[in-house]
Amino acid sequence: MTLISKIDENNINKDEIKKQAKILRAGDTVIFPTETVYGLGANALDENAVSKIYEAKGRPSDNPLIVHIYDKNQVHKLAKDISDKANLVMDNFWPGPITIILNKKDIIPDRTSGGLSTVAIRMPSNAIARELLRETDLPIAAPSANISGRPSPTRAKHVYEEMNNRVEGIILGGDCTFGLESTVLDMTGDIPTILRPGSITKEDLEGIIGTVNIDPALERQEDNIKAKAPGMKYTHYSPNAEVFIVSGDEEKVFQKVNDLIDNNSKQGLKSAVLCIDKNKDKYKGDTIVLGQNLEEVASNLFDALISTDKEKYDIVYSEEFSNGGLGRAIMNRLLKSAGYKIIKV
Numbered sequence: 001m002t003l004i005s006k007i008d009e010n011n012i013n014k015d016e017i018k019k020q021a022k023i024l025r026a027g028d029t030v031i032f033p034t035e036t037v038y039g040l041g042a043n044a045l046d047e048n049a050v051s052k053i054y055e056a057k058g059r060p061s062d063n064p065l066i067v068h069i070y071d072k073n074q075v076h077k078l079a080k081d082i083s084d085k086a087n088l089v090m091d092n093f094w095p096g097p098i099t100i101i102l103n104k105k106d107i108i109p110d111r112t113s114g115g116l117s118t119v120a121i122r123m124p125s126n127a128i129a130r131e132l133l134r135e136t137d138l139p140i141a142a143p144s145a146n147i148s149g150r151p152s153p154t155r156a157k158h159v160y161e162e163m164n165n166r167v168e169g170i171i172l173g174g175d176c177t178f179g180l181e182s183t184v185l186d187m188t189g190d191i192p193t194i195l196r197p198g199s200i201t202k203e204d205l206e207g208i209i210g211t212v213n214i215d216p217a218l219e220r221q222e223d224n225i226k227a228k229a230p231g232m233k234y235t236h237y238s239p240n241a242e243v244f245i246v247s248g249d250e251e252k253v254f255q256k257v258n259d260l261i262d263n264n265s266k267q268g269l270k271s272a273v274l275c276i277d278k279n280k281d282k283y284k285g286d287t288i289v290l291g292q293n294l295e296e297v298a299s300n301l302f303d304a305l306i307s308t309d310k311e312k313y314d315i316v317y318s319e320e321f322s323n324g325g326l327g328r329a330i331m332n333r334l335l336k337s338a339g340y341k342i343i344k345v
């Protein structure tokens, strides 16, 4: 049985936190909210506990985990060769939605670092996460609390519906503010490199530490693929529906999507469109509004994708977002969710 604690971030019930912290200290798993997405945590220093994370998610065990801390000083116990730039990033953006990769100390087990000589560390700002980490007094490894391949959970109901009885404890703590996973910044080389874009952008970082590179693997966009590519589907952030991004001139996008919706319904297929608020009346079929600006889109994206399962949509079309600032993080998740399928008009 999973111990469920419903906790209000603005009025934290410390008794409930204590119960959940006890589970973590005993080497078991607890799901908790963060400002990015819900995390599935276990003691980062205990290989056995960390194994339970992989089991609960059905995740391949070579994918390294992020270690969560509540106090900057903990970094020195976990990592070494901490540069001035790394200190600047921590001072300016922690607690908050950025993870830094540093050379690890021996205390970090291979199971946590996926066998790498480096470790990913993050200090979350969500008050429930901070209180849990403080009470547990251990570094907590936590990937996003979804079954491997599914969109990351950003609402209490997502974890309850998907993960109940897969873990020992769940803290239901409301909505995640940012809604996309943290920026992952590799700080082991001379020039820091973004390995995963997030709410703290390349532009934000460059204002503090100068040049920041973007992992070239992120820029690879197989944008010539127009048709469905069976078997080539990336299973990441995937709802049950098949997702496509529709790219081009606004008016042409509306036209194309409406034609596709017509065609689909003739074949008995149910379609939905993910769009920004101002376009919601341009489409013939069902629309799911992502928000009015990029911050809202980021915060609602995974919820929108997950909600398409309930309505049993077969096909989901999404509008495209520009690939700079926060748009880069949004497009990164959308492209994966769509298996890089883009319809160009």
Ligand code: TXA
Pocket: 034, 036, 037, 038, 039, 040, 063, 064, 065, 066, 099, 101, 113, 116, 118, 119, 120, 122, 142, 143, 144, 145, 180, 181, 182, 183, 184, 195, 196
């Ligand atoms: O916002 C977040 O970061 C959330 C919340 C729960 O904190 N966590 C999260 O964890 O997204 P996960 O496991 O879903 O994603 C961790 C990412 C993966 O892409 C992983 O490959 C990368 O960080 N990563 C972890 N350790 C690494 C390392 N030592 N070197 C390179 N990449 C690493």
Ligand code: MG
Pocket: 143, 144, 152
């Ligand atoms: Mg994840």
